[in-house]
Amino acid sequence: MKLPSNRLFFIFIALTGSVIAVLGIVLGQLFPFLMEKIFLTNHIPFTEEQIDELKIQFAFVLALLLLIAFLLIAYIGNRLIQELLNPIENVTQTARELIKGNYLARSYANGPATILELRKSINILARNLQEIEKMREIEEERLKTLIENMGSALIMIDREGTVSIANALFLEEFHLTFLEVEGRNFLSLGLPRELEKFIDQVFLTELPYRKQIEMEINNEKIYKQVYGAPVVGEHGRWLGIVIVVHDITELIRLEQIRKDFVANVSHELRTPITSIKGFSETLLDGAYRDEKMLLSFLEIIYQESNRLQVLIQDLLELSKIEQHGFKVQLEPTSLKDVLIRAVEVTSPKMDEKNMEFDVDIQRDIKVFGDKNRLIQIFTNLITNSITYSPPHTVITLRIKEDGDHGIVEVEDEGIGIEKSEIPRIFERFYRVDKARSRNSGGTGLGLAIVKHLVEAHRGKIEVESTVGKGTCMRVKIPLYREN
Known part of the structure; x- marks a missing residue:
């Protein structure tokens, strides 16, 4: 039993x-x-x-x-x-x-x-x-899906200052991982000082608070619309705070570009129009009787009208490229042929400054691109290198590849670009050396056009520069694959 x-x-x-x-x-x-x-x-x-x-x-x-x-x-x-x-x-x-x-x-x-x-x-x-x-x-x-797909960075902090929730967008924007924030105090995460001050303000007042703040992450200025509010549970128990961070950098940038565009177009158009009008009035007042002065003034009027024409053409080109639905005609294209054609177009300007090309092409590479637009890209980059380089210097052209892209590097021995200016060089009408670019007939739209064309090819453009030593522009275009 x-x-x-x-x-x-x-x-x-x-x-x-x-x-x-x-x-x-x-x-x-x-x-x-x-x-x-x-x-x-x-x-x-x-x-x-x-x-x-x-x-x-x-x-x-x-x-x-x-x-x-x-x-x-x-x-x-x-x-x-x-x-x-x-x-x-x-x-x-x-x-x-x-x-x-x-x-x-x-x-x-x-x-x-x-x-x-x-x-x-x-x-x-x-x-x-x-x-x-x-x-x-x-x-x-449902709550997790909502938090992860809300389109704004979100972080929730408890009464002790410990992070309890942080969505993927917050972690991505501030270059953090979930393991780095889980259960840690928000002051130990290395967040920008402006954001830490904002969080402290919400903790101190225990009231909803909204503010637009400017932060610097990886040497780049970004703008955030930040909203903070206390989290209150049952029976009025204070549980912590929630912070929602909305990125408005692109809106601020577009607004600034719009303001700069209106100001710069007005300025760029006013200069040649003022010159043409002034010299025309002088001729009408009797200066046309002096043949030598007449020819000199007509030459200036012709140059200014050409400058005006180039500016308008660049504006129309940029407007066309920025239009929704703009596409390039992609086909197998030889980078070597594109670069040779760009060199032929820019050789006269090279000769004027007694400059030379140093071409480093180990083998030809085929990319998936629009040949005419690629020639336009590299012609513009080489022209910029010539403009911002002193005479008797060398411009180096290289062709290489990585796993997914064909790469072309245009490297000069020019004046270089300040690190703080690199993020702005692709803005419309932005000039590193305003006097030199205007004297050379530049409109300040070339690099903006280049960037749009590279992006239309689903490529990338990178810049490396040292002041006084030169600049290297690196363009990456997706490789052509037969399959």
């Missing part, structure tokens, strides 16, 4: 054994007295040896009866405990699993009506908890 391991069973057996043992002792003590009474009353002639033998037999029978009684009681007790305690143990184990969070656990106990009612209640509780857990998981997934 398999005995249960329940403590109550052993207590029951111990008590039963004790009662039987006491009963045996009492009977053992009463047996001689009873035998003596029986023998004396009935005048039975038993010898002392026979009486001792009867005592032994009686003791054996008594012990056997007590043992049988003990085993019978143990068996009955075991059955009773199995019927009563095992179902309760089963329900208790199910409750423990529910406490651990295992809401799939169910009780299968059988027994009296009260135990069946308890089993039913536990199973209903388990099903309800399972439904609540499912709803919580669904709501949590």
Whole structure:
């Protein structure tokens, strides 16, 4: 017989054994007295040896009866405990699993009506908890999806200043990982000082706060519209704050470009128009009678009209490129042929300054591009290198490739570009050396056109420059692959 391991069973057996043992002792003590009474009353002639033998037999029978009684009681007790305690143990184990969070656990106990009612209640509780857990998981997934796809960077900070939530956009904008922010104080994340001050302000006031701040990340100025608000739970309990960061750098940049465009176009158009008008009035006032002065003024008017024409052409070209739906005619194109043609176009300007080309082409590379637009790109870059380089210097042209792009480098020995100016050189009308570019007839639109054309090819343009030593323009165009 398999005995249960329940403590109550052993207590029951111990008590039963004790009662039987006491009963045996009492009977053992009463047996001689009873035998003596029986023998004396009935005048039975038993010898002392026979009486001792009867005592032994009686003791054996008594012990056997007590043992049988003990085993019978143990068996009955075991059955009773199995019927009563095992179902309760089963329900208790199910409750423990529910406490651990295992809401799939169910009780299968059988027994009296009260135990069946308890089993039913536990199973209903388990099903309800399972439904609540499912709803919580669904709501949590919805909240996570909303936070990750809201289009703005978000961070939630608890009362102690520890980060509890940070979405992927926040981590990406500030070059962090989830492991770096999880459970850490926001002051230890290396956030821009302006953002830390904003968060401190929300903590101090415990009121909603909105501000436009300017930050510098990786030597680049960016603008953020930041909104902060306290998070209040049930019964008005203050839980922490939530910060939403919206990037408005592009809006600020576009607004600045719009302002610069209006100002620069007005200025660029005013200069040649003023010259043409001034010299025309001078000629009309009688200067045309002097043939030498007439030819000089007409030459100036012609140059200024050419400058005006180039400016208008560049504006029309830039407008065309920036139009929605502008596409280049992509086809397999040899970078070597493109570069040779660009060199032929710019050679006259090279000769004027006694400059030379140093061509480093180990092998031809085919890219997926528009040949005419690529020639336009490299002609413009080489022209800029000539313009901003002193005479008797060298312009180096290289063709190489990486895993996905064909690369052309145009490197000069010119004046170079300040590190702070590099992000702006592709803006319209921006000039590194305004006097030199105007004297050379530049409009300040060339690099803006180059950038748009490179992006239309799904390529990249990179700039490396050292002031006084020169500049390297690196253009990457996707490689042509036959498959």
